Amino acid sequence: MSQQAAVREKPDMADLPAQMPAAPHSPAEARARYFNSGNAFNIKLPPVPSRLFTDEPARALADGATTGFIPCDQSDALACAFPATTPLMLARYAVVAAGARFTVDLRATGSIWYVIAGRGQVDCLGESLAVAPGDVFLLPGSPARITAGTEKLVLWVVSNEPQLALNGDLPPDEARRPVAVVHYPAAEIARQVDIIYDHAQNNQTSGIALIFSSEPQAAARNILPSLTLSLNTLPPGEHQRAHRHNSAAITLVLQGETCHSMVDGARCPWRQWATLVTPPGAPHSHHNDGSERALFLIVQDGGLHYHARTMGFSFLE
Secondary structure, eight states: OOOOHHHHSOOOGGGOOBBBBBOSSSHHHHHHOOOOOOTSOOOOOOOOOOOOEOOHHHHHSTTTSSSEEEEEOOHHHOOOSSOBBTTEEEEEEEEEEOOOOOEOOHHHHHHHHEEEOOEEEEETTTTEEETTTEEEEEEEESSEEEEEEEOOOOHHHHHHHHHHHHOOOOOOOOTOOOOEEEEHHHEEEEEEEEHHHHOOOOOOOOSEEEEEOTTTTTTTTTTTSSEEEEEEETTTOOOOEEEEOOOOOEEEEETTTTEEEEEEEEEOOOTTEEEEETTTTTEEEEOOOOOOEEEEEEEEEEHHHHHTTTOOOOOOO
16 A cells, blocks of 8 residues: 555544543643644634624613613623623623612623713722713722612623633732723713814724723723723714724614614614624624714724734725
8 A cells, every 4th residue: 555545544633532641640631631733723613693782771771670780692692601792792781770779790800881871879999980871981890889869870881701701810909900990971071072073084094983091091092901992973974984803893872863884794773772793803884874973882802902913904995
């Protein structure tokens, strides 16, 4: 038999199961597993679904909603062992009944919050915030207490809990905490948007958006080390030209009549307070066919991709 024929008769290394040590001499050696260049890179993970969450905000805003979280969970579709909206981010709606207190302690580096309705007080790490509709605030991964005023408080929150769950990490302690409590009041957000509208775009500008950061994260222009937050706007009759990037995006629709997004060729009509998931790498664009400025809040795991030099942003038109 020729050497070439003998090679052809060998089984394909891609069909090998995980290999174990033949005669381990210790528990540490027994834990070893061995793969090869044929079977180590052929894992088929399910794609990130594009999805518009509308039932969840309706439940949060409905009369009689009780204090707690309403998650936008796609863990089954993602084959994740933990709640997740995208592989590294989890979005939720939070309800705090009138006069009630809600204590949260998320296993996250930090969490990004938007006030949809109601007023209240947020206490975290000895700081107290008075929050109202349209406010954004950032909480580090520490226990916090949210107290509603005389009306129900409804919030939207995104964290990097799936990222820490994947790594088996704990939230950073006081000595290593990369973010602080930050409050972005609605009036100041509106002032900052006006400043942007007083300036021109160039042909490389991706729409008209306000990017949120803080003193500890200013050098990276992120809100969390791994997450970015932007308030995107669209003037009436305009669209944000089609583009793609390697970060996943979770969008909260704040304002926009007769608006829609195109995500990977599918039309996604907007509904106020809905959460839209844009998968990583998916071509997408946003369109305002109405008569008022559109506003939409976008969280991406962009900080991670910027750090890894893998953002891959490109315009498609």
